[in-house]
Amino acid sequence: MFDYPIFEMPVIGQRMLMAINAIIHVYVSHGGAVGGSVVLALLAIWAHKRGDLAAYKMTFKVLMVFFIISTSVGALTGIGMWIHANILSPNAIGGLIRVFFWKWFIEWIVFNFEVVLLLLWFMTWKKNELTPEGRAKSNRLGIYYAIASWLTMVIITAILAFMLTPNFEGQPWVDPEVFPGNVDYNNALFNPTWGPSLAFRTFSSIAFAASLAIMWTWIIGTFSTNPEDKDAKPRMIKFLATIMVVTVPLGVVFGYWYLSVIPDSALSMIPTAMMTREFEDKFDLMYTIVIGVGIVVLLTTIIAYFSPKRMPYVAASAMVIAFLVFWGYEERVREFIRKPYIIYNYMYSNGIRPTDVPYLNKVGVLKHATFIEDEKKIINEEQSNIVEVGHSIYLIECRICHTDNGINGLKSLTKGWSKEAIAARLNNLPGGGTPYMPPFVGTQEEKQALAAYIHSLNVQGELK
Amino acid sequence: MNWKLPFDIPLVTPTMGIPIEFYDALGIIVFVVHISFIYVLIGASTASVIYNIFGAVTGNKTYDKLAYKMTNPTTISENMGALWGVAPLLVISVLYTGFFYTAIIKVSPHILHIVYGNIFAFLLSYAYKFSWHKLQDSKGFHIAIGVVAVLTFYTLPPVFMSMTNLYLQPETFAYVQTIWDIMLTPLTGFRLLNFFLTAFAFSGVFMIWYGMRLQKEGEKDVGELAVNQGKKWFLFATPVNVAILPLILFVFSPRIAEGLMGSIFIVLPFLASLVLFALYLYLLKRWNQNCFSSKELLSAITLMLVAVILMATTRHGIRVVSFEEPLALQAKATESFMQASLAEYKKYKENLKNAPQKDLSDPAVLADEKGCMGCHAVDMLLVGPSFQDVANKYKKPEEFVRSLLEGSEGKWGEIPMPVQALSEEEAHKLATWVLSHKKD
Numbered sequence: 001m002f003d004y005p006i007f008e009m010p011v012i013g014q015r016m017l018m019a020i021n022a023i024i025h026v027y028v029s030h031g032g033a034v035g036g037s038v039v040l041a042l043l044a045i046w047a048h049k050r051g052d053l054a055a056y057k058m059t060f061k062v063l064m065v066f067f068i069i070s071t072s073v074g075a076l077t078g079i080g081m082w083i084h085a086n087i088l089s090p091n092a093i094g095g096l097i098r099v100f101f102w103k104w105f106i107e108w109i110v111f112n113f114e115v116v117l118l119l120l121w122f123m124t125w126k127k128n129e130l131t132p133e134g135r136a137k138s139n140r141l142g143i144y145y146a147i148a149s150w151l152t153m154v155i156i157t158a159i160l161a162f163m164l165t166p167n168f169e170g171q172p173w174v175d176p177e178v179f180p181g182n183v184d185y186n187n188a189l190f191n192p193t194w195g196p197s198l199a200f201r202t203f204s205s206i207a208f209a210a211s212l213a214i215m216w217t218w219i220i221g222t223f224s225t226n227p228e229d230k231d232a233k234p235r236m237i238k239f240l241a242t243i244m245v246v247t248v249p250l251g252v253v254f255g256y257w258y259l260s261v262i263p264d265s266a267l268s269m270i271p272t273a274m275m276t277r278e279f280e281d282k283f284d285l286m287y288t289i290v291i292g293v294g295i296v297v298l299l300t301t302i303i304a305y306f307s308p309k310r311m312p313y314v315a316a317s318a319m320v321i322a323f324l325v326f327w328g329y330e331e332r333v334r335e336f337i338r339k340p341y342i343i344y345n346y347m348y349s350n351g352i353r354p355t356d357v358p359y360l361n362k363v364g365v366l367k368h369a370t371f372i373e374d375e376k377k378i379i380n381e382e383q384s385n386i387v388e389v390g391h392s393i394y395l396i397e398c399r400i401c402h403t404d405n406g407i408n409g410l411k412s413l414t415k416g417w418s419k420e421a422i423a424a425r426l427n428n429l430p431g432g433g434t435p436y437m438p439p440f441v442g443t444q445e446e447k448q449a450l451a452a453y454i455h456s457l458n459v460q461g462e463l464k
Numbered sequence: 465m466n467w468k469l470p471f472d473i474p475l476v477t478p479t480m481g482i483p484i485e486f487y488d489a490l491g492i493i494v495f496v497v498h499i500s501f502i503y504v505l506i507g508a509s510t511a512s513v514i515y516n517i518f519g520a521v522t523g524n525k526t527y528d529k530l531a532y533k534m535t536n537p538t539t540i541s542e543n544m545g546a547l548w549g550v551a552p553l554l555v556i557s558v559l560y561t562g563f564f565y566t567a568i569i570k571v572s573p574h575i576l577h578i579v580y581g582n583i584f585a586f587l588l589s590y591a592y593k594f595s596w597h598k599l600q601d602s603k604g605f606h607i608a609i610g611v612v613a614v615l616t617f618y619t620l621p622p623v624f625m626s627m628t629n630l631y632l633q634p635e636t637f638a639y640v641q642t643i644w645d646i647m648l649t650p651l652t653g654f655r656l657l658n659f660f661l662t663a664f665a666f667s668g669v670f671m672i673w674y675g676m677r678l679q680k681e682g683e684k685d686v687g688e689l690a691v692n693q694g695k696k697w698f699l700f701a702t703p704v705n706v707a708i709l710p711l712i713l714f715v716f717s718p719r720i721a722e723g724l725m726g727s728i729f730i731v732l733p734f735l736a737s738l739v740l741f742a743l744y745l746y747l748l749k750r751w752n753q754n755c756f757s758s759k760e761l762l763s764a765i766t767l768m769l770v771a772v773i774l775m776a777t778t779r780h781g782i783r784v785v786s787f788e789e790p791l792a793l794q795a796k797a798t799e800s801f802m803q804a805s806l807a808e809y810k811k812y813k814e815n816l817k818n819a820p821q822k823d824l825s826d827p828a829v830l831a832d833e834k835g836c837m838g839c840h841a842v843d844m845l846l847v848g849p850s851f852q853d854v855a856n857k858y859k860k861p862e863e864f865v866r867s868l869l870e871g872s873e874g875k876w877g878e879i880p881m882p883v884q885a886l887s888e889e890e891a892h893k894l895a896t897w898v899l900s901h902k903k904d
Contacts, residue, residue, distance in 0.1 A: 003470040003471045004470045004565065004566060004569060005566060005569045005570055005637070006569070007569050007572040007573065009573070017573075021579070064594075068587070068590050068594075071543050071586070072583050072586035072587050072590065073583055073587075075543070075546055075547070076546065076579050076582050076583045076586065077579065077583070079546065079549075079550060079578075079579060080576070080579035080580075082553075083568060083575060083576065083578065083579060084576075086565050086568045086569070087568065087569055087572045087573075087575075090470070090561075090565035090566075090568075090569065091473065093565075094473040094557070094561040094562075094565060095473050095475055097554070097557055097558050097561070098473050098475040098476070098477065098478060098558060098561075099475065099478075101478045101554070101558045102478060102480070104554060105551075105554060108547075108550055108551055108554065111547055111550075112547060115543055115544065115547050116544075119539070119540060119543060123536070123539075174475065177806055177809065177810065178806075179474050179799070179802040179803065179806060180474055180475060180476045180802075181474055181475040181476065182476055183475055183476060183478070185478070355805065355806065355809045356805045356809070357809075358805075358808045358809050358811070358812035359804055359805040359807075359808035359809065360805075362808060363804075368471075368801060370468050370469065370470060371468060371637075415878075416877075416878070416879075417846075417847055418845070418846065420841075420844070420846060421839070421845070421846035421847045424837060424838055424839065424841065424846045424847070425838050425839060425846075425847055427837070427838060428835045428837055428838025428839075429838070430835075431835040431838040431839075433835075433838075433839070433881075433882030433883075433884070434882075435885075
């Protein structure tokens with residue numbers, strides 16, 4: 001957005017910088033914390049109920065892996081989401097916090113329960129393990145931890161769902177023509193995709209966590225020097241596979257429900273979201289990926305269920321890899337189909353609100369760019385700084401998704417285009433081929449400057 | 465003064481009608497809890513490594529035991545410290561959105577060290593704790609893991625404090641370009657010194673409490689050692705801290721120093737200094753005492769917490785005097801921007817309503833509406849070929865109407881024609897129109 005200072009991430013771009021953090025966070029929070037808490041609590045209860053002490057003891061070893069990864073990588077990439085969002089789009093995250101402050105505060109209180117219960121469960125396990133009463137007590141901690149963990153997902157899912165489907169029709173969550181905007185907080189919270197996306201996330205997280213637990217049980221059981229661990233391994237894998245047999249179909253059903261409530265304009269972006277522009281008409285490839293992931297999960301679950309003892313490591317890891325592919329794509333698609341908005345109908349992906357567009361088209365997007373020096377925002381009479389001014393506009397309007405010559409680089413995207421061609425393209429955004437791009441915002445002079453800058457990326461320098 | 469500030473977020477601040485003092489108090493309380501955990505994290509992780517080295521060098525098993533004991537508060541305080549760090553930032557970011565977010569961007573990408581450096585330190589501290597018994601015979605390696613973990617923890621406060629020092633002084637936005645411009649200032653140096661000294665002193669008091677708990681649980685040797693060492697941590701760290709606290713007036717910008725002088729908050733750092741000095745005398749008197757009664761323990765902990773609360777409230781006082789002017793400036797600028805912007809938007813909507821209906825049966829209007837002119841022109845090559853060139857290549861619309869509906873590639877060079885959202889009928893109309901531009 002124009003009124004904040006600008007940090008430009010070279011080569012990989014802003015989106016990729018955030019995506020790295022986001023994907024790691026989704027893997028660990030869904031597989032490790034939310035799904036993991038449920039799966040490990042179930043595993044401990046199951047082992048305790050059967051009087052299977054060997055499996056109970058080994059559950060702790062699996063828990064230790066989950067504990068280490070969730071509390072370090074999971075928790076800190078969660079805070080990282082906020083910092084990355086801040087760097088990427090301060091206006092969007094600033095707006096979201098104005099709307100969801102109290103929900104986020106409640107989320108933080110729930111986090112306290114989650115972390116304290118996990119610390120208690122993990123750090124008192126060894127002491128509690130010795131007696132049946134102790135184990136029962138420990139298992140209760142596990143259940144409470146799982147509940148707290150799931151509640152953290154409930155709230156954050158509401159915010160993600162809001163960004164895609166804020167209630168804008170009929171009774172809007174805010175009237176964007178009023179200043180300061182009076183937010184209808186409940187309307188923002190109870191948005192159409194919250195329920196379906198929460199149900200979908202819950203069950204597919206548990207399935208994902210079960211697959212991770214199978215892989216770690218396999219590794220720990222195989223390499224353990226304790227024969228009891230080796231013995232407990234197939235029993236545990238079979239139980240974990242049972243969890244998958246139940247949760248995978250539920251995840252599919254609720255995933256379909258989720259898909260059915262997403263608005264058509266967003267749905268139409270899915271093929272592009274899955275791949276790149278070149279694949280936007282190739283629905284087949286998307287189905288190939290979905291079906292491929294499905295088959296891998298199905299086959300490996302069958303192997304784990306019917307032949308837990310002889311399950312090869314390839315199957316255990318293929319199962320996890322299928323889920324990694326699935327969640328990675330799910331997140332990319334969810335982020336992509338919101339385009340050209342970051343908060344649907346309220347703010348474009350570059351942080352500019354549609355309501356500001358007519359004014360900025362009149363006075364120029366650089367007029368209020370506080371942190372850009374004058375010589376980089378006002379074109380001088382000789383037009384000698386036109387490329388610098390264009391670069392300033394690029395930083396404000398394009399940098400969020402594009403780099404100059406790295407990932408999604410403007411240089412390769414506009415190779416061979418004349419300056420007029422670039423200007424004509426800017427004139428017609430979102431345009432016929434690129435519905436996911438926000439419109440150009442600014443005066444005609446600024447448009448020419450941006451075209452000059454983009455054109456300059458492919459112009460060879462000269463020796464003077 | 466030349467201010468550079470972003471606009472405020474044009475949505476109401478969700479205070480729910482509760483007076484702002486509530487949020488101030490909330491901010492101070494959650495910050496005190498956060499910083500207490502961080503103090504213990506810094507102190508306990510350092511202590512664990514130091515006593516591990518002592519134990520290895522002297523062969524004294526009690527040191528080794530104490531070192532291992534200290535990994536428990538490290539684990540708890542790193543998790544709780546990170547968690548409670550979120551709450552103060554949440555309060556700040558909703559009340560002072562523009563300042564906080566500007567500061568974060570200004571210290572990017574270095575601020576990401578708070579995420580990735582922290583993960584690295586967490587994982588090393590877990591490795592240090594959970595490999596304790598396995599690496600009993602390779603102490604050198606084990607200690608090395610601990611040292612790297614602690615040193616990594618030490619790199620976090622300079623980064624984070626640079627950000628807070630920036631946002632506390634919004635006048636710096638106009639000239640600070642990178643993190644080093646703010647990190648290498650007397651202010652950051654002063655606050656880091658104060659932070660580490662307080663961390664060691666606080667951890668000293670914590671160790672006295674922890675030692676008494678261990679003694680009660682029957683671990684007399686380790687407990688007494690913890691109490692004995694805890695006192696020393698406090699007594700060594702505190703004199704310099706007592707001396708430097710009143711210097712706070714000289715490290716902030718003149719505008720803030722002036723504001724502080726005129727406010728009640730100026731007494732707080734002096735009070736904090738006095739309280740620390742009182743605790744110093746209290747513990748010095750008990751130099752030879754390795755067992756504290758609950759009453760003595762309570763007094764020591766209370767004095768320490770009061771000192772921390774006074775320092776945290778000083779920090780809040782700086783916010784109050786520093787933000788008054790920029791907040792007012794920001795509110796005014798935001799108001800005039802939003803009024804101008806919304807007036808223009810209403811005009812735009814009015815024009816849209818009064819604009820004549822577009823005649824989409826006219827193919828030229830349809831072409832414009834569908835975005836064709838973004839890539840094509842009648843008589844010149846843009847992103848795609850001119851309509852004249854297309855008209856010269858094809859004789860009948862049927863020959864290229866599929867290219868509009870399904871996209872095409874390779875017919876006119878590298879750039880593909882994307883799929884267009886058109887009906888069959890629209891596509892035919894456009895194709896026929898394009899052919900009408902034939903040129904001899």
